[in-house]
Amino acid sequence: MDFSAISPVALIVSLMAASTPILLAALGELVVEKSGVLNLGVEGMMIIGAVCGFIAAVTTGSPWLGFVFGAICGALLSMIFAILTQYLMANQVASGLGLTMFGLGFAALLGHKYSGIKPPKFHSIDIPILTDLPIVGPLLFGHDPMVYISILMVFVVWYFLNRTRAGLVLRAVGENHDAAHALGYKVIRIRIMAIGFGGAMAGMGGAYLSLVRVPQWTEGMTAGAGWIALALVVFASWKPGRALIGAYLFGGVTVLQLNLQAAGLSISPAYLSMTPYLVTIIVLVIMSADKARASLNAPASLGKLFHATT
Amino acid sequence: MLRLEQRPEPSRAMQIATPIIAVIATMIAGGVMFALLGSNPFTAIRIIFWDPIFNDVVASYTRPQLLIKAAPLILMAIGLSFGFRANVWNIGAEGQFIMGAVVGGGTALALYPYESFIVFPIIIVMGAVGGFLWAMIPALLKIKFNANEILVSLMLVYVAANFLSAMVTGPMKSPVGMGFPESRNFNEYQSAFNSELLSNTGLHFGVLAMMAAVVVGYIALTRHLFGFQIRVAGQSARASRFAGVNPNLTIALCLGISGALAGLAGLFEVTGPASKLSTNFPLGYGFTAIIVAFLGRLNPIGILFAGLLMSLTYIGGELAQFQLQIPAAAIQAFQGMLLFFLLGVDILINFRVRLKTKGVA
Numbered sequence: 001m002d003f004s005a006i007s008p009v010a011l012i013v014s015l016m017a018a019s020t021p022i023l024l025a026a027l028g029e030l031v032v033e034k035s036g037v038l039n040l041g042v043e044g045m046m047i048i049g050a051v052c053g054f055i056a057a058v059t060t061g062s063p064w065l066g067f068v069f070g071a072i073c074g075a076l077l078s079m080i081f082a083i084l085t086q087y088l089m090a091n092q093v094a095s096g097l098g099l100t101m102f103g104l105g106f107a108a109l110l111g112h113k114y115s116g117i118k119p120p121k122f123h124s125i126d127i128p129i130l131t132d133l134p135i136v137g138p139l140l141f142g143h144d145p146m147v148y149i150s151i152l153m154v155f156v157v158w159y160f161l162n163r164t165r166a167g168l169v170l171r172a173v174g175e176n177h178d179a180a181h182a183l184g185y186k187v188i189r190i191r192i193m194a195i196g197f198g199g200a201m202a203g204m205g206g207a208y209l210s211l212v213r214v215p216q217w218t219e220g221m222t223a224g225a226g227w228i229a230l231a232l233v234v235f236a237s238w239k240p241g242r243a244l245i246g247a248y249l250f251g252g253v254t255v256l257q258l259n260l261q262a263a264g265l266s267i268s269p270a271y272l273s274m275t276p277y278l279v280t281i282i283v284l285v286i287m288s289a290d291k292a293r294a295s296l297n298a299p300a301s302l303g304k305l306f307h308a309t310t
Numbered sequence: 311m312l313r314l315e316q317r318p319e320p321s322r323a324m325q326i327a328t329p330i331i332a333v334i335a336t337m338i339a340g341g342v343m344f345a346l347l348g349s350n351p352f353t354a355i356r357i358i359f360w361d362p363i364f365n366d367v368v369a370s371y372t373r374p375q376l377l378i379k380a381a382p383l384i385l386m387a388i389g390l391s392f393g394f395r396a397n398v399w400n401i402g403a404e405g406q407f408i409m410g411a412v413v414g415g416g417t418a419l420a421l422y423p424y425e426s427f428i429v430f431p432i433i434i435v436m437g438a439v440g441g442f443l444w445a446m447i448p449a450l451l452k453i454k455f456n457a458n459e460i461l462v463s464l465m466l467v468y469v470a471a472n473f474l475s476a477m478v479t480g481p482m483k484s485p486v487g488m489g490f491p492e493s494r495n496f497n498e499y500q501s502a503f504n505s506e507l508l509s510n511t512g513l514h515f516g517v518l519a520m521m522a523a524v525v526v527g528y529i530a531l532t533r534h535l536f537g538f539q540i541r542v543a544g545q546s547a548r549a550s551r552f553a554g555v556n557p558n559l560t561i562a563l564c565l566g567i568s569g570a571l572a573g574l575a576g577l578f579e580v581t582g583p584a585s586k587l588s589t590n591f592p593l594g595y596g597f598t599a600i601i602v603a604f605l606g607r608l609n610p611i612g613i614l615f616a617g618l619l620m621s622l623t624y625i626g627g628e629l630a631q632f633q634l635q636i637p638a639a640a641i642q643a644f645q646g647m648l649l650f651f652l653l654g655v656d657i658l659i660n661f662r663v664r665l666k667t668k669g670v671a
Binding site: 095270274 | 314316347394399401451455456457458460461462464465466468469472473475476479480597600601604637638639640641642643644645646647649650653654656657661
């Protein structure tokens with residue numbers, strides 16, 4: 001076995017790319033949950049984003065259009081969930097599961113003519129001199145634009161939730177929908193917009209998987225990334241900054257185990273493939289163990305049904 | 311404009327009517343989907359829902375399949391339905407299904423080639439134990455550390471699938487399998503093979519276990535204190551504590567029962583229809599069972615019919631794949647759609663739709 005083949009700089013660079021899809025999806029879900037809605041369909045929206053983004057990018061030759069189209073399709077799919085839970089008052093857990101199952105099936109259906117194709121290349125930024133700097137160059141200036149966009153989105157979501165009036169209203173709806181309704185806020189409309197945002201972010205994260213991370217389309221390629229994003233929201237205690245840390249932690253574990261597999265560690269690769277899921281469980285346990293702290297940031301109306309009687 | 315008006319009491323008629331409405335709506339929406347895929351929607355619907363039972367050419371093969379595919383779905387859905395009623399969301403039945411097959415099947419492989427009538431009962435118990443213990447992980451983490459059982463049980467599906475793959479490439483790999491990642495074939499091991507009990511019916515031990523689960527499940531739910539307790543726990547956690555329900559025990563029981571039943575389903579599947587452990591063994595039955603549980607209204611009798619219907623869509627889907635070149639994934643999308651429609655029309659149970667009259671409220 002040869003550990004020297006694993007370069008720390010290359011490891012961190014690939015870690016950031018590996019974290020980007022779950023970071024995007026987790027930020028979207030964070031906003032959804034802050035509005036008091038639990039959408040378990042992240043996995044389904046991600047895979048729809050992955051396939052739609054892939055098809056758009058291959059057809060038009062532009063990865064950028066792929067990301068946009070992936071986000072649009074993710075948001076469209078999330079509207080099924082929005083109608084079911086907001087207008088038809090269906091159980092959110094069951095509706096979210098349905099969204100995931102439908103999304104996985106429908107994505108496979110859309111994509112079955114597209115497997116084995118290479119998507120157009122999405123180039124990393126290349127700033128003369130800066131990118132060529134040793135260590136700092138690849139770490140700070142060598143990523144593709146989506147990595148920077150995902151980090152920017154951390155700040156945008158934080159700013160929106162904590163520094164804008166609209167963000168305050170959204171949080172109010174998530175904390176107590178009856179009070180927010182009594183104050184005249186449109187609970188259902190706000191929640192539907194949040195769900196749509198969550199869908200778009202998950203779709204964009206999915207498109208990143210199929211366009212940059214893998215990069216190709218295969219059935220079921222999200223392999224639980226959407227569920228890890230959901231766990232990440234709990235890990236982050238509904239705070240965008242912590243979602244970034246969490247995503248990079250999970251990305252790190254994923255990349256490290258892949259590197260260990262490649263380096264030929266003498267245990268079955270199947271055991272190494274388990275690690276991201278096991279780490280998710282362990283982190284979830286640690287974060288949930290302190291009940292008082294865990295419930296401090298959780299939106300009080302999370303997952304509850306809302307029906308305006310007047 | 312339409313307006314929703316709360317019913318004074320949930321409508322019993324709608325409770326029975328809504329699954330039927332949902333199935334019809336799914337057929338229509340599915341027909342549109344098949345038309346978009348370039349197939350005749352009427353032919354597709356006929357192939358999926360009619361031909362597996364009534365077509366003279368294929369039915370002799372497909373009719374027994376109906377019970378074979380329905381058995382694991384119903385067995386798992388009954389276990390899940392208890393938890394879903396009590397708001398304990400075990401969505402990792404797929405993982406418990408795999409672990410039941412690995413533990414039970416692994417025991418059989420360890421006993422090979424010892425032939426005795428006692429072998430089959432032992433591996434049945436081991437299958438249930440495998441699923442039970444796997445489900446106890448989210449249960450204990452929920453009780454001790456308040457960890458979300460949805461996420462933990464789901465993560466464990468991926469862990470179980472990787473464990474299966476480690477087993478069939480390592481200790482459980484068949485010595486006569488020419489290096490393929492699969493175990494010894496169970497139909498070469500008489501004492502452990504879950505054979506068809508009556509030829510051409512699809513009836514095997516798993517089907518008998520499924521039937522027993524329907525009866526026991528129905529009695530437990532409607533006539534036993536346990537059924538009352540989980541129904542109260544689901545409707546109001548606070549009220550249930552006053553009624554003397556121990557919430558932690560409810561979590562452990564709901565996850566334990568569903569895990570054991572999923573483990574049983576996995577064991578009967580691997581020693582019978584699948585006939586060997588391999589990386590292709592998990593087919594997503596654990597996830598489809600969630601749809602079956604809801605389609606059956608979380609009621610064992612309803613689940614029996616829902617499981618048969620879902621089994622029909624699997625078999626019909628395979629036929630449609632074969633005859634119309636409809637991709638396999640279409641049927642998965644179709645099943646997802648069914649769950650959407652079902653959840654959507656559920657509102658008719660508690661609300662009625664009224665035309666909104668103009669005027670001052």
